[in-house]
Amino acid sequence: MKPKYEHKALYDLLIECCQFKSDPLKLESLVAQIDDWDRFLNSAYMHGVFPLAHKALKPLAAVDETIKNRLKITNLEIASRNMMMTAEMLKVIKLLDENGIRALAIKGPVLSQIIHGDITQRQFSDVDLLVEKSDMYKSLELLTSIGYESQYSIAFLKNNTLLSVGKDFPTTHTKNNVLIEFHWKLFLDRHIKKSDINLFSDLNYSCMINNASVETLELGALLLYLLLHGSKHYWERLEWIVDIDRLIRLHADVIDWNVLSKMAHDMEIEFMVYLGLAVSYDLFNTPLKETIVSHIKSDSAVLKAKEAILLEIKNDTIQNEQTGLVSLENLNKILLMKDESNGWLRHYLLTLFQIKELDVYMVNLPNFLSPLYYLIRLYRLFKLNILRLK
């Protein structure tokens, strides 16, 4: 028996707005079925697809002018903020470059430019930059000189334990509040056993934004990263699924599926990769190779996880956390069991005893005292559990 969706028209309209080529007649018919526009607008925003909804609904006569105005105002706010973050990103990349630091832009404005040809068509709330681990301290020192502040002292970026167990360091501009996450890795070691992605490859992709060349990952590696990132977050935002669909549609010619499959296999993340592709294929009929389509149609675990994700989206549970958590918990178990060879036991042991960034941020020990972080970890575990019991 097929599950009954509470907000079918809302869901169908959101999906149609996100299609690569949406059908105006279908849009008109779905618009007529929407009885709660507040909920629709909120969902579009929460799913990160507000600009796409605005673009699809703007020309439709069936959409009330009041709704069009609300779409226009919020879209303008998103676009203005995107412009500010993009300008900040360009300024920072230029500053780093002038100081001999190679920085890659991940997601945010550069992804919007790659998949929509426009920095305003994708919602993002921060700028993600990737630099070599050895350039982290100098990068943050430079940013501090132009008005950025971080929650933790940048001296932590000389701490080898942090550089080993962490992956990024956020910093915010004191005046315009633009948040930049500086990454030295894309994935935490406890999430990925080994990463074969060559982050600073000569094959990296560059795109032009405001007459400046901005470097990002090689597009196959970018796709792999987005697939993993989305799966880790249960594909709870439609925006992430749109990213996958558009990237494959528009850049299929430069994505080497054999290399991508091998990387996924070697990194033991095949399940997550196939899950992301399955969701994108289901919602947007993403053009995939026959071999991939037959795999995702025959892998029962992928199909089960995909259905759990679609149920979340179709029921609009992004706005209903209580309902959402139940099935997301099950999905978490599926994800853990599939791609981590020792399953949930390994995951929970690592979660418990592996040193975390927050353990390091408690005190910046000199590198030769780094084994003491295990004691801090135990202390924090004890403290957290005692607090929980109380």
Next chain:
Amino acid sequence: MNLESRYTIPSTVLLQCIDDETLLFNSSNELFFALNEMGAVMWEMMSKSHSLQEIFDEMVELFEVDNSVLSNDIIAFANTLAEQGLLSFETKV
């Protein structure tokens, strides 16, 4: 400033067309500036040129307008942009 003046657009200026509006953002002073339809046409010409005279010559061809009025309008528009840091004019030594 006159039609002979030469200018550059600072790299801190970002342009974006959103719906029927053209927005300029200058990251050096964090200010947004909205252009009307004619302003957007003039900005596009400015982005492809470096002198006000070239813009004047191009606009004379396109629009039926009194030369002195056009000249004053271009200089006034360029002045406004310069005040917002959206254009930098070369200073003669």
